[in-house]
Amino acid sequence: MNHRIWTAMTWTGLGLILFGGVACEQGKAKDVKAPPPPPPAVVVAQVEQRTVAIVRDFVARTEGIPTVDVRARVAGVLEQALYSEGSEVKQGQVLFRLQKDEYAASLDTAKAQLAKAQADLTRAKDASVVANAQAQLDQRKADLDKSQKDVARYLPLAQARAIPQQDLDTAQSQEKVALAGVEAAKAYLRDVELAQRTQIQLAEAAVEAAKAAITQAQLNLGYTNITAPITGIIGKIQVDPGNLVGKNEPTLLATISTVDPISVEFSVAEADYLKLSSQIKLDEQGKGKDKEARLELYLADNSLFPQKGRLIFIGRAFDAKTGTIPIQAEFPNPSRMVRPGQFARVRGVVDRRQDAILVPQMAVQEQQGAKIVYVVEAEEKVALRPVTLDERVGDLFIVTKGLKAGERVIVDGVQKVRPGMEVRVEQKSSAPASPAAPPATTPEKAPPSKTPAGKAKSGA
Numbered sequence: 001m002n003h004r005i006w007t008a009m010t011w012t013g014l015g016l017i018l019f020g021g022v023a024c025e026q027g028k029a030k031d032v033k034a035p036p037p038p039p040p041a042v043v044v045a046q047v048e049q050r051t052v053a054i055v056r057d058f059v060a061r062t063e064g065i066p067t068v069d070v071r072a073r074v075a076g077v078l079e080q081a082l083y084s085e086g087s088e089v090k091q092g093q094v095l096f097r098l099q100k101d102e103y104a105a106s107l108d109t110a111k112a113q114l115a116k117a118q119a120d121l122t123r124a125k126d127a128s129v130v131a132n133a134q135a136q137l138d139q140r141k142a143d144l145d146k147s148q149k150d151v152a153r154y155l156p157l158a159q160a161r162a163i164p165q166q167d168l169d170t171a172q173s174q175e176k177v178a179l180a181g182v183e184a185a186k187a188y189l190r191d192v193e194l195a196q197r198t199q200i201q202l203a204e205a206a207v208e209a210a211k212a213a214i215t216q217a218q219l220n221l222g223y224t225n226i227t228a229p230i231t232g233i234i235g236k237i238q239v240d241p242g243n244l245v246g247k248n249e250p251t252l253l254a255t256i257s258t259v260d261p262i263s264v265e266f267s268v269a270e271a272d273y274l275k276l277s278s279q280i281k282l283d284e285q286g287k288g289k290d291k292e293a294r295l296e297l298y299l300a301d302n303s304l305f306p307q308k309g310r311l312i313f314i315g316r317a318f319d320a321k322t323g324t325i326p327i328q329a330e331f332p333n334p335s336r337m338v339r340p341g342q343f344a345r346v347r348g349v350v351d352r353r354q355d356a357i358l359v360p361q362m363a364v365q366e367q368q369g370a371k372i373v374y375v376v377e378a379e380e381k382v383a384l385r386p387v388t389l390d391e392r393v394g395d396l397f398i399v400t401k402g403l404k405a406g407e408r409v410i411v412d413g414v415q416k417v418r419p420g421m422e423v424r425v426e427q428k429s430s431a432p433a434s435p436a437a438p439p440a441t442t443p444e445k446a447p448p449s450k451t452p453a454g455k456a457k458s459g460a
Contacts, residue, residue, distance in 0.1 A: 039424045042413035044376050048358040049405035052393045054275070054351040057298070058327075060266035064257025064340035065328075068230050070095060072246035072253060074103065074223045078239055085236050088336070089228040089256065096253055098245070100224040107217035114210030121203035124196065133192040137185035144178035151175050232258040233336065257340050262333040264297060264309065266346050267324035275351040280311060295329050298345040299338070307332040309346075351391075358396040363409040364389065373403065374410040374417055376425055382410070384419045 072078070076098035083095050150171040158168035228234070235255045245251035268276065293308035309331035318325045329346060331338070338344075363373045364387070375383045387402030403409070408425070410417065417423055 039380070039422045040413060040416040041424045041426055042376070042410045042417060043426045044408040045360050045363065045411045045427075047399075047403050047405055047407045047409060048396075049355055050358065051352060051354050052356050052358065052396075052398070053349045054353065054391050054393065055347060056268075056272055056350045058266040058268060058346045058348075060264045060297075060329075060344045060346045062338055062340055062342040062344060063263045063265055063328075064232065064259055065263040066230055067255065067257040067340065068232075069252050070226060070228070070234075070254045070256060071250035072096070072098065072223075072226065073250055074098065074220050075244070075246040076100070076102070076224060078241050078243050078245050078253075081237050081241055083234060085234070087234060088232065089234045091228055091231045093228045094225050095228055095234070096226040098224040098226070100221055103217065103221040103224055107214065107221055110210060110213035110217040114207065114214055117203060117206035117210045121200065121207055124199035124203040127196075130189070130192050130196055133185070133189040137182065137189050140178065140181035140185040144175070144182050147171065147175035147178040226253065228256060230256055230258060232256045233339070259336050259339060260333040261309075261330045262338045262340070263312075264329045264331060264344065264346055266327055266329070267319075267322065268327050270318060270323050270325070272350045273325055276348075280314065293331075294348060295331075296347040297331055297338075298347060300343055305331065305338065305344075307334075353391070353398060356393075357399040357403055357405060358393065359387070359399050359403060359409055360411050361392070361395045361397055362411040363414075364397060365414060374414055374419075375403075376408045376410060376423060380422050380425060382417045382419055382421045382423055 078096060079099055080097040081095070082097065083089055083093070089095065151168070154163060154168040154171045157163045158165050233256065235257075237254055238252050239245055245253070293310045295309040295311065297305035297307070297309060299305060309329045311327060312330045313328035315326035359373060365372050365374075371387050371389055373385050373387055375385050377383050385402050388400045390398040390400050392398075410423075413423075
């Protein structure tokens with residue numbers, strides 16, 4: 001019995017000795033200070049100061065200006081179409097031919113009417129009728145003169161009773177008849193002259209009408225050859241040969257659009273227009289007179305069109321609903337690659353900022369609705385700076401308040417730092433993101449691990 005008790009006590013004592021040794025070892029371990037973690041590595045970039053261009057992209061649509069509908073101006077059977085659909089045609093090129101026999105006959109008729117009118121004018125100008133009337137008047141004047149002389153001779157003889165009174169009365173009657181004959185001849189001459197003038201005027205009017213009829217007939221005959229009013233790309237034939245066209249109204253046959261240069265129309269917001277207004281130069285007709293091409297055109301596949309364009313027109317007023325003003329630009333299109341109706345983007349410089357402070361977009365964070373950046377100051381300590389941003393230029397922001405040129409801002413590793421922390425700086429390179437960046441989430445857990453260690457030490 002005593003042996004068992006002694007054995008139990010022996011094992012208990014050994015256990016206490018071992019426990020005490022372990023406890024002493026743990027106490028010594030707590031007395032050893034844990035080494036501090038190394039400063040987190042961050043990538044910084046310097047704040048730049050330089051002159052930059054403020055660029056805008058505008059949604060645009062290409063237009064063929066001018067675009068002209070080719071129509072049949074006279075009625076007739078369409079005989080021929082003399083072009084290939086989708087080809088380029090030149091101004092004045094014959095595109096269609098209509099049946100022309102009817103209009104050729106009308107021209108011959110008008111020429112015959114002109115010949116008749118000219119003959120009537122020649123006859124109306126004949127002076128023989130007026131000459132006859134004038135001769136009759138002269139005859140009546142001669143008769144009157146003889147009668148007056150007879151009366152003058154018979155009057156003293158009758159008073160002296162040398163001749164019968166009847167002879168004097170007869171002479172006086174003949175004088176009155178001669179006087180009436182003169183007046184009648186004068187009236188007849190006036191009627192003949194008026195009739196001649198009227199006939200001449202009517203004949204001249206007939207000549208002019210005949211000339212006008214010839215002109216119209218020539219025009220109608222010319223309209224049977226339908227030509228291209230402008231140079232451009234022509235579309236599909238709308239009416240097949242053999243059909244009657246232009247009967248009741250001008251029939252659309254095809255459409256031509258100018259494609260070189262190609263016009264591009266887009267809308268500009270009022271804020272951008274106010275920036276652009278100082279650069280816009282217009283002539284007296286309101287057309288752009290700046291010959292330098294400044295605008296770039298990006299097509300639907302985001303490819304850059306090789307030719308640059310210039311502004312040629314600004315709209316009259318802003319749209320009250322959208323707050324934009326229409327603008328038209330012009331781009332050389334020698335390859336005819338761009339066609340009317342395409343969607344595109346027009347890119348242009350709306351402003352230039354002198355000595356702008358620029359910060360990388362990657363450095364800007366948002367905190368409680370404010371924009372902030374982390375700056376590495378002296379002794380490699382991190383400071384938080386609120387900043388005021390303006391325009392964006394590529395992958396940079398223009399900063400109007402909060403930063404100075406030459407300062408270093410953190411562009412990678414922001415999630416690992418806090419104000420006042422010391423960091424290990426790496427300069428930003430143009431190479432792709434460093435493979436060390438993704439593991440940055442691991443050191444994030446390091447600071448919390450220091451806090452329990454600190455508490456353990458104080459607790460000890």
